[in-house]
Amino acid sequence: MKQLVVIIFIAAFFISSDLKKTRSSTLINPSYKTIHAFVALCDNKYQGIVPVPPKIGNGQDLNNNLYWGCGYGVRTFFKKSKEWKLIKTLKIDSVKLERLVFKHLTKNYYLIADAYDGRYIKKCTQDFLNSCAGKLKDSIQLENITLGIYGNSKMISYSGHDGLMDFKLDEKFENADSKKRDCIILACYSKSYFSTHLKTANVNPVVWTTGLMCPEAYTLHNALSGYVNAETNEQVRTRAALTYSSYLKCSEKAARHLLTTGW
Structure with a gap:
């Protein structure tokens, strides 16, 4: 009898594990x-x-952070956008302090933004890379979808x-499902530091960088404006470069050298 209980428990465990693995992808609205x-x-x-002011x-202060609550932070900039509408704000945990869900006003796109x-x-970087490789997957329920x-x-x-300029990651980010995902990396020298990890992840780098940069939200916002309209990598990169040039008051040539696309 005890053996039967153990067998049933083990079977239930593996069935549950399989359901957890598939749940996040099989129910997604395509x-x-x-x-x-x-x-x-x-x-x-x-x-x-x-150091900035x-x-x-302060990396624990959402509301005043340069990359989130400030005027050119992701939360503030996208909330003011005429292309996106904020539909949900979630508090996650002590690592991911806030999650925002935006709906594009004309395209069938949702933007999920997580503030770490x-x-x-380091955890943010690992989650990003594992997502690019298809090793980290999940889903969220939004009303009826x-x-x-x-x-x-x-x-x-x-x-x-x-x-990655400060720490090393020893784990491998090999593609787990043969799917190629698009990615944008707005960080200093991101092509140099991320390429080794992303080669095995099998991604399509739409925009990344070759030098020092300010990763404020306007570059991401305008790059996505082209992306959701199915523009080519080069067209999206051009949007990003022109935007960066405009906001940072640098030459278009310098911005194009900084923001590149592909391998």
């Missing part, structure tokens, strides 16, 4: 596409950055300090 944006909050204390460089506490930039997030997204982006 008519809606998702973009998952990972944002590592700017943090003077826990990141190897040139303390109020905007700045001290957990199920949306794919992490590796179930069509586009995955990262904005913030390039933590």
Whole structure:
């Protein structure tokens, strides 16, 4: 009898595990596409950055953070956008401080933006890379539809300090499902530091960088404006470069050199 109970328990465990693995992808509404944006909050204390004013460089303060609550932060900039509508705000945990869900006003796209506490930039980077490789997948329920997030997204982006300049990641980010995902990485020298990990993840790098940059939200916003309209990588990259040039008051040539596409 005890042996039978053990067998039933083991079988139930594996069935449950299989359901957890498939649940996040089988129920997703295929008519809606998702973009998952990972944002590592700017943090003077826990990141190897040139210090910014303390109020905007507190990686535990969502509302005043340079990359989230400030005027050019993801939350504020996208909330003011004429292309996206904020439909849900969620508090997640002590690592992911806030999740925003936006709906595009004319296209069947949803944007899920996660703000990571700045001290957990390594976790943010790992989650981004595992999503790119299809190793991390999940879904969220929104009214009557199920949306794919992490590796179930069509586009995955990262904005913030390039933590790979400060720490090493020993794990491998090999593609887990033969799907090629699009990605945007707005961080300093992101092509140099992320390429080794992303080669095995089998991604399509739509926009990434070759030098120092300011990863504020306008670049991501305008790049996505082209992306949701099915523009080519080069067209999206051009949008990003022109936007960066305009906001940072640098030459278009310099912005094009900084923001590149493909391998």
